[in-house]
Amino acid sequence: MTQTQTPNPIFVEHHDRIYDRYSAHVNHRFARVLELIGFDKVFVRAKGAWLWDQDGRRYLDFLGGYSVHNTGRNHDRVKAALIDWLQSDGASMVQMEGSPLEARLAEKLAQITPGELDTCFFTNSGSETSDVAIKFARKATRKPRVLYLKSGFHGLTYGALSCSDDEMWRDGFGPFLPGCTMIPWDDLDALEREVSKGDVACLLMEPIQGEGGVRIPSDRYLPEALRILHAHGSLLAVDEVQTGFGRTGKWFAVDHWGIQPDIMAVSKGMSGGYVPVGAVVTTRKIFDKVYEDLSHAVCQTSTFGGGALAMVGALAVIEVMESEKIVENSAKVGAELLSRLQAMQSRFELVREVRGKGLMIGIEFGEPRSLTLKAGWKLVHRANRGLFGQMVSVPLMRDHAILTQIAGHNQDVHKLAPPLTIGDEEVGAFVTAYERVLVDLHKFPGPIWDLGTTLLKNSVSW
Numbered sequence: 348m349t350q351t352q353t354p355n356p357i358f359v360e361h362h363d364r365i366y367d368r369y370s371a372h373v374n375h376r377f378a379r380v381l382e383l384i385g386f387d388k389v390f391v392r393a394k395g396a397w398l399w400d401q402d403g404r405r406y407l408d409f410l411g412g413y414s415v416h417n418t419g420r421n422h423d424r425v426k427a428a429l430i431d432w433l434q435s436d437g438a439s440m441v442q443m444e445g446s447p448l449e450a451r452l453a454e455k456l457a458q459i460t461p462g463e464l465d466t467c468f469f470t471n472s473g474s475e476t477s478d479v480a481i482k483f484a485r486k487a488t489r490k491p492r493v494l495y496l497k498s499g500f501h502g503l504t505y506g507a508l509s510c511s512d513d514e515m516w517r518d519g520f521g522p523f524l525p526g527c528t529m530i531p532w533d534d535l536d537a538l539e540r541e542v543s544k545g546d547v548a549c550l551l552m553e554p555i556q557g558e559g560g561v562r563i564p565s566d567r568y569l570p571e572a573l574r575i576l577h578a579h580g581s582l583l584a585v586d587e588v589q590t591g592f593g594r595t596g597k598w599f600a601v602d603h604w605g606i607q608p609d610i611m612a613v614s615k616g617m618s619g620g621y622v623p624v625g626a627v628v629t630t631r632k633i634f635d636k637v638y639e640d641l642s643h644a645v646c647q648t649s650t651f652g653g654g655a656l657a658m659v660g661a662l663a664v665i666e667v668m669e670s671e672k673i674v675e676n677s678a679k680v681g682a683e684l685l686s687r688l689q690a691m692q693s694r695f696e697l698v699r700e701v702r703g704k705g706l707m708i709g710i711e712f713g714e715p716r717s718l719t720l721k722a723g724w725k726l727v728h729r730a731n732r733g734l735f736g737q738m739v740s741v742p743l744m745r746d747h748a749i750l751t752q753i754a755g756h757n758q759d760v761h762k763l764a765p766p767l768t769i770g771d772e773e774v775g776a777f778v779t780a781y782e783r784v785l786v787d788l789h790k791f792p793g794p795i796w797d798l799g800t801t802l803l804k805n806s807v808s809w
């Protein structure tokens with residue numbers, strides 16, 4: 348609000364017929380999916396891990412804006428920093444200057460990222476960051492090929508998409524960037540076979556896969572992969588877009604294995620959910636090979652990259668994360684949530700595995716043993732691969748006001764990514780609700796399977 352407390356018409360007077368207008372002018376297919384699964388709400392307020400809709404109903408957010416709201420929605424100190432910056436009439440995007448805010452944030456990132464990662468290039472999204480990581484690796488090594496992992500996801504711009512698995516994202520968008528090769532998950536021999544050909548710029552990988560279904564590599568993989576890559580003059584580029592900024596209970600997921608990658612991509616949780624931002628963090632040595640002389644001083648650049656609001660947001664987020672010990676909270680509360688969910692696993696035969704680190708948790712469903720449930724499982728999966736997961740997220744939303752979703756392309760995995768500020772209240776509410784949904788899910792026939800049938804009938808028009 349302005350100083351006179353007059354509601355700003357730009358954002359307060361447009362809450363009527365939202366979905367009609369959204370459908371008419373944005374994405375009517377997505378609007379229809381939201382309507383079918385009962386997610387067609389209009390949220391008007393948000394704080395911490397909670398959202399409120401137009402009717403005043405309160406929702407618990409275990410989606411976290413896809414891992415964006417790590418410090419909780421509308422954190423007072425992040426908000427205040429952004430307001431203060433706006434009120435200062437400061438100079439942003441001068442372009443022909445060494446931005447003081449970029450310098451400050453880059454210094455800070457050098458402190459919190461591992462080892463000798465000390466030089467930053469600022470971006471505006473996760474996908475752009477993946478693209479820049481690929482470009483840096485190719486130019487620094489002067490090698491053409493990029494390896495990526497089965498079920499990996501790095502974004503949807505062309506470089507990122509060329510290194511992302513799954514037809515759901517790729518169908519119809521080819522041809523892709525040449526030289527991108529998918530290798531099997533967690534298989535060091537396969538990595539060595541490709542890398543020893545001598546033409547590999549980098550392996551681009553998520554230290555823990557997000558959209559692939561919260562998949563954690565074996566403890567040997569990352570340290571050994573780094574050794575193999577370096578032995579052949581290739582680089583390790585890690586995509587920490589989703590896992591970074593405390594999500595897994597460490598500042599960065601690679602910290603679980605104590606390694607220093609050559610290139611690190613970060614974004615999402617970096618600026619408190621307010622301003623698009625991302626960064627490629629690398630070593631000075633690699634940076635110098637990319638920006639090789641003065642005539643290449645701007646060979647990779649981005650108009651909005653390093654914008655003041657993004658930098659202020661990220662600096663405020665880091666300050667809040669440090670002072671409120673948010674990484675530690677993610678580790679502690681995540682361990683509690685994980686163990687309570689794992690304790691339920693043996694009682695529910697549709698739950699195959701509960702896994703995760705910190706507050707990045709995946710609940711994987713699998714084919715059950717008992718005959719009736721098995722028949723239902725098969726029927727649903729034959730009809731639509733994303734349907735079963737919705738049979739869990741829909742009742743959670745409808746009956747318990749908890750916002751969650753399935754992993755992007757491993758759709759039998761329910762992925763939890765709440766704000767990292769949650770505590771006992773949120774964990775208790777979630778576990779109680781989840782248990783009730785699992786009890787209902789294991790009644791066949793029952794209301795959740797009826798819901799599945801309804802979704803199935805309607806899905807003809809998806």
Ligand SMILES: Cc1ncc(COP(=O)(O)O)c(C=O)c1O
Pocket residue numbers: 413472473474475477500501502503553557558586587588589590614615
């Ligand atoms: C690991 C990873 N990399 C990259 C991206 C792409 O980020 P963005 O949607 O900001 O382009 C995502 C998005 O979910 C992601 O999870």
